[in-house]
Amino acid sequence: MKKLILRQKYLIDFTLSSLKRRLAKNLGLLLVYTLIVFLLASVMLFTHSLRREAGIILESSPEIILQRLVAGRHDLMPAEYLDRIGRIRGVTRKAGRLWGYFYDPAVQANYTLMVPRDRDLGQQEVVIGAGIARTRGVDVGDFLTFRSSDGRAFSFRVVDILEADAELVNADLLLVSEGTYRDFFGIPADRFTDIVLQVRNPSEVRKVAEKLTVLLPDARPILREEILRTYDSIFSWRQGIVFVLLGGSILAFVIFAWDKASGLSAEEKREIGILKAIGWETSDVIRMKFWEGSIVSLTAFLLGFILAYLHVFYGQAALFEPVLKGWAVIYPSFNPTPFVDGLQVATLFFFTVFPYTVATIIPIWQASITDPDAVMR
Amino acid sequence: MRLSDRLFIFIAACLALLVLAFVDAAVRVRLAEPALEARATLVRQLELTDLSLFTEARYTRHLSQSDIHTAFQDHPNSFDHFPSGSLVLPPSHLRVP
Amino acid sequence: MIELDDVKKAFNQGRPNEFWAIRGVSLRVDANRITVLKGPSGSGKTTLLSMIGCLSRPTSGRILLRSRILSGLPERFLTEIRRKTFGFIFQQFNLVKGLTVLENVMLPAYPLGLDHQPLKEAALKLLGQFNMESKADSKVEWLSGGEAQRTAICRALINDPEILIADEPTANLDTRLSREFMAIIRDLKQQGKTVIVTSHDPVVFEYAGIDTVVEMRDGNLAEA
Ligand SMILES: Nc1ncnc2c1ncn2[C@@H]1O[C@H](COP(=O)(O)OP(=O)(O)OP(=O)(O)O)[C@@H](O)[C@H]1O
Ligand SMILES: [Mg+2]
Numbered sequence: 100m101k102k103l104i105l106r107q108k109y110l111i112d113f114t115l116s117s118l119k120r121r122l123a124k125n126l127g128l129l130l131v132y133t134l135i136v137f138l139l140a141s142v143m144l145f146t147h148s149l150r151r152e153a154g155i156i157l158e159s160s161p162e163i164i165l166q167r168l169v170a171g172r173h174d175l176m177p178a179e180y181l182d183r184i185g186r187i188r189g190v191t192r193k194a195g196r197l198w199g200y201f202y203d204p205a206v207q208a209n210y211t212l213m214v215p216r217d218r219d220l221g222q223q224e225v226v227i228g229a230g231i232a233r234t235r236g237v238d239v240g241d242f243l244t245f246r247s248s249d250g251r252a253f254s255f256r257v258v259d260i261l262e263a264d265a266e267l268v269n270a271d272l273l274l275v276s277e278g279t280y281r282d283f284f285g286i287p288a289d290r291f292t293d294i295v296l297q298v299r300n301p302s303e304v305r306k307v308a309e310k311l312t313v314l315l316p317d318a319r320p321i322l323r324e325e326i327l328r329t330y331d332s333i334f335s336w337r338q339g340i341v342f343v344l345l346g347g348s349i350l351a352f353v354i355f356a357w358d359k360a361s362g363l364s365a366e367e368k369r370e371i372g373i374l375k376a377i378g379w380e381t382s383d384v385i386r387m388k389f390w391e392g393s394i395v396s397l398t399a400f401l402l403g404f405i406l407a408y409l410h411v412f413y414g415q416a417a418l419f420e421p422v423l424k425g426w427a428v429i430y431p432s433f434n435p436t437p438f439v440d441g442l443q444v445a446t447l448f449f450f451t452v453f454p455y456t457v458a459t460i461i462p463i464w465q466a467s468i469t470d471p472d473a474v475m476r
Numbered sequence: 477m478r479l480s481d482r483l484f485i486f487i488a489a490c491l492a493l494l495v496l497a498f499v500d501a502a503v504r505v506r507l508a509e510p511a512l513e514a515r516a517t518l519v520r521q522l523e524l525t526d527l528s529l530f531t532e533a534r535y536t537r538h539l540s541q542s543d544i545h546t547a548f549q550d551h552p553n554s555f556d557h558f559p560s561g562s563l564v565l566p567p568s569h570l571r572v573p
Numbered sequence: 574m575i576e577l578d579d580v581k582k583a584f585n586q587g588r589p590n591e592f593w594a595i596r597g598v599s600l601r602v603d604a605n606r607i608t609v610l611k612g613p614s615g616s617g618k619t620t621l622l623s624m625i626g627c628l629s630r631p632t633s634g635r636i637l638l639r640s641r642i643l644s645g646l647p648e649r650f651l652t653e654i655r656r657k658t659f660g661f662i663f664q665q666f667n668l669v670k671g672l673t674v675l676e677n678v679m680l681p682a683y684p685l686g687l688d689h690q691p692l693k694e695a696a697l698k699l700l701g702q703f704n705m706e707s708k709a710d711s712k713v714e715w716l717s718g719g720e721a722q723r724t725a726i727c728r729a730l731i732n733d734p735e736i737l738i739a740d741e742p743t744a745n746l747d748t749r750l751s752r753e754f755m756a757i758i759r760d761l762k763q764q765g766k767t768v769i770v771t772s773h774d775p776v777v778f779e780y781a782g783i784d785t786v787v788e789m790r791d792g793n794l795a796e797a
Contacts, residue, residue, distance in 0.1 A: 101686075102685075102686035103686065104686075105686040105687065105688065105689070106683070106685070106686030108478075108480045108689075109480075109683035109686065109689075110683065111479070111480040111483060112478055112479050112480045112676075112683075113672075113676075113680070113683060115479035115480065115483060116479060116671065116676060117671060117672075119479070119671070120671030149527075152512070153527055155512055155516065156512060156515045156516045156519050157519060157524075157525070157526075157527075158516065159516040159517070159519040159520040160519055160520075160523070160524065160525050161525070164525065164541070166541070196523055200534050200537070209531050209532065209533070209534075209537065211528070211531075211537060211538075213522060215521065215522055216521070216522075217521045217522075228528070230528065230531075261518070262514060262518070264511050264514060264515070265511075265514060265515040265518050266528070267515065267527055267528065267529070268515055268518060268519055268524055268526075268527055268528055269518060269522075269524075269528060270531070271528050271531045271537070272522070272528070274522075295523050321525075321540060321541060325540065325567060325568070325569045326525055326526075326540040326567075328567070328568045328569065329539055329540045329565075329567040329568060329569075330527070330539075330540070331568075332565050332568050333539075333564050333565075334564060366670075369667075370669055373669060374669075374680070375652070376628055376655075376661055376667070377656075377661060377680060377681040377728065378653075378655050378656025378681045378684065379652070379656075379681075379683070379684050380649065380652045380653075380684060381648070381652075383683070383684045394483065397487065398486075398487070398490070401487070401490035401491065401493075401494060402490065404494065404497075405490065405493050405494060405497060408497045408500075408501075412500075412501070412504070423529060423530070425530065425532055426532045427530055427531040427532040428531070428532075429528070429531045430529075430531070431528055431529065436504065436505060436508045436511075436512065437500065437501035437504045437505060438501070438505060439497075439498060441498075470628065470629050471628050471629075472623040472628035472629035474628075474667055475619050475622070475623050475628065475663065475664075475740055476619070478689065
C-alpha cells in the first residue's frame with residue numbers, strides 16, 4: 100500500500116517535471132482552461148442563485164392576477180369586474196391594482212409607477228427605488244418633476260427610498276398615491292390596471308382560474324405558479340448570447356486541448372520508449388499521463404471555481420452586468436445570495452476534469468503498447 | 477522540496493478554499509434569511525410579480541405579465557430586439573402552443 | 574547465465590519487405606564476463622542485443638536466463654525482469670531531456686516505489702563514484718558527451734542489475750573517453766557484473782580486459 104502511494108508520487112514528480120519543461124505552453128493552456136471554467140462556473144453560480152432567490156421571494160406574489168385583453172392588447176380593468184367576479188369559493192381577497200410604466204426622458208429610463216396599498220402618500224409625495232435614486236442622483240427631500248399624460252408638470256418630493264437591500268425587486272419602482280396616479284395618467288376612477296386575487300388553498304387555484312375565464316371571457320388569469328415557473332427557467336441553460344459566445348470559445352479550447360493532449364510529438368513517443376526500455380511498465384506510463392491530465396484539469400477546475408465564486412458573490416458578478424443590463428438604464432446593484440448547488444458543482448467538475456484526462460490517456464495507450472526496442476535505433 | 481510535495485500543498489490549499497467557499501455560502505445564506513424575508517415582505521405588500529433585472533421594456537421588466545401578443549413571443553427562440561430577450565425565455569406557459 | 578538457442582528474428586514477417594535480421598544464433602554468455610558483439614553494420618548486433626535485454630522477442634528459438642525461458646513470458650514479467658536484471662546504456666544515451674542528471678539517474682527506480690531519501694542518496698553516491706556529483710542538478714541537455722555517457726551508466730546501475738547491456742557505447746566518444754569507458758566496464762566486472770557490449774570500435778574489442786568476442790555477419794555468428 101505504502102509502495103503504491105510512493106510509486107504514484109514518483110510518477111507525479113515525473114509528470115510535473117515534464118510539464119515544467121514546456122512551462123510557458125502549459126501555463127498558457129492552464130490559463131485558458133481556468134478562464135473557461137471560471138466563465139462556466141460564474142454563469143452557473145449566478146443563474147442558480149438568482150433562480151433560487153427569485154423562487155423564494157416571488158413565493159409571496161399574488162396567487163392570481165387577472166389581466167384584461169382588448170383586441171389582443173392589455174387594457175384597463177373596469178372596477179365593476181370586481182363585482183362580476185362576485186363570490187368564488189376559495190377566494191379570500193380580491194382587489195384592483197394600479198401600476199404602469201413611465202418613461203423619464205431626463206435619463207432615458209423606464210420607471211414602474213405603482214400605487215402602494217400599505218402606505219398613505221400625500222398628493223406630491225413619492226417613494227422611489229434605490230436604482231432611480233442612483234440614476235437621478237436624488238435623495239430624501241429632493242424633488243422630481245415629471246410631465247403627465249396631458250402635459251402638466253408634476254413635482255414630487257421624495258419622502259422615502261425603498262430598501263437598497265431589496266434592489267433586485269424594487270430598483271425602478273416609483274410609488275405614488277392613488278389620486279396622483281389617476282390624475283397623472285388620466286385614468287378614470289372606475290378603472291384599474293389589473294386585479295389580484297388571493298386564494299387560501301393552493302389546490303383550488305386552478306379551479307378558480309377556470310371559473311374566472313368562464314365568468315370574464317376577455318380576461319386572462321396569470322397564476323403564481325406560472326410566475327415561479329418563468330423565473331425557474333430564467334436564463335435557461337440552452338439560451339442566450341453568453342452561451343453562444345461561450346460555446347464558440349469552448350469549442351476552440353476543446354480543439355486546442357485535444358490537439359495538445361492527444362497529439363504525441365515524436366519526442367514524447369521516444370521518451371515513452373526510453374521509459375519502457377529502462378523498466379517502466381505500460382501501466383506506469385499510462386498512470387503518469389493520467390496524473391498529467393488530472394493535475395492540469397483539477398487545478399483549472401479549482402482555480403476557476405474559486406475565482407468564479409469570488410466574482411459572483413463578492414464582485415456583484417461584474418462581468419455579467421453589461422450583458423444583463425443590455426439597453427436598460429436602471430440596473431439593480433446587488434450581491435446575489437450565495438445559493439450553491441452541490442450537484443451542479445459536481446457536474447461541472449465531471450465535465451471539466453474527466454474529458455481532458457481521458458484525452459491525455461488515449462494516445463498514450465497506443466504509444467505505450469508498442470515494443471520498446473525502437474529506442475535502440 | 478519535491479515537486480509532488482509542492483503540488484500537494486497547492487492542491488490542499490485550493491481544496492481548503494473550495495471548502496471555505498461552501499462554508500461561506502452556507503453562512504451567508506443563513507445570514508441572508510432576514511434580508512430575503514424583507515424582500516418577500518416587500519413583494520407581498522406591493523403585490524410585485526417580477527424581478528427588476530431588465531428595465532428596458534415592459535415585457536422584459538414584467539416577464540411574467542407579458543402575453544402571447546407582445547414582440548417577445550414572436551418565436552420562443554428568436555433573438556429579441558432587446559439584448560435581454562436573448563438571455564431569458566418567454567414564460568413557460570406561453571411556450572406550449 | 575544467458576543461453577540463446579537457435580534464435581531467429583524477422584522484421585515485417587509475411588509482408589513483401591520481410592527481412593530476417595537474425596537467422597539462427599546459438600550462444601552462451603557466462604556470468605561475470607565481458608562479452609563483445611562485433612560485426613559490420615547491419616549484421617544484427619543491435620537486434621540480438623535487444624532480444625537478450627527483453628526489449629523485443631525472437632520470432633523463433635529460445636532465450637534462457639539462468640535456465641528460465643524468457644521468450645514465452647508475458648509483457649509484464651518481461652518488464653520486471655528487464656528492470657531488475659538489466660541495465661541499459663544506449664548509443665545515443667537516451668537521457669530524458671528537461672530533467673536533471675539526478676532525476677535521470679533515479680528514473681528506472683521510480684516504478685519500484687522506494688522511499689525517496691534513500692533512493693536520492695544512492696543516486697548521489699553513484700554519481701559520486703563517477704565524479705558527477707557537481708552536475709547532479711544540471712539539466713541533461715547541457716552535458717558534454719562524456720558526462721552524458723557517465724550519467725547513462727549511473728542510470729543503468731541504479732537498480733543494481735546483474736547484467737549491463739551497452740549498444741555502441743563509444744560511438745559518440747573520442748579515443749580517450751572510450752578508453753575511460755572500458756576502464757569503467759572493467760571495474761564493473763570486478764564488482765561482479767556481467768557486461769554485454771556491441772561495437773565496431775577497435776578500442777573496445779581489442780581492449781585487454783574483455784573475455785569473449787563474438788563476431789556476427791548477416792544475422793549469423795561468423796566462424797571465428
Ligand atoms: N524494425 C525494423 N524493421 C525492418 N528492418 C529492421 C528493423 N530493425 C532492424 N532492421 C534491419 O535489421 C538489420 C540488422 O539491424 P541491426 O540494427 O541489428 O544492425 P547492427 O548490427 O546493430 O548495425 P550497426 O552496427 O549499424 O548498428 C538491418 O539490416 C536493419 O535494416
Ligand atoms: Mg546497432
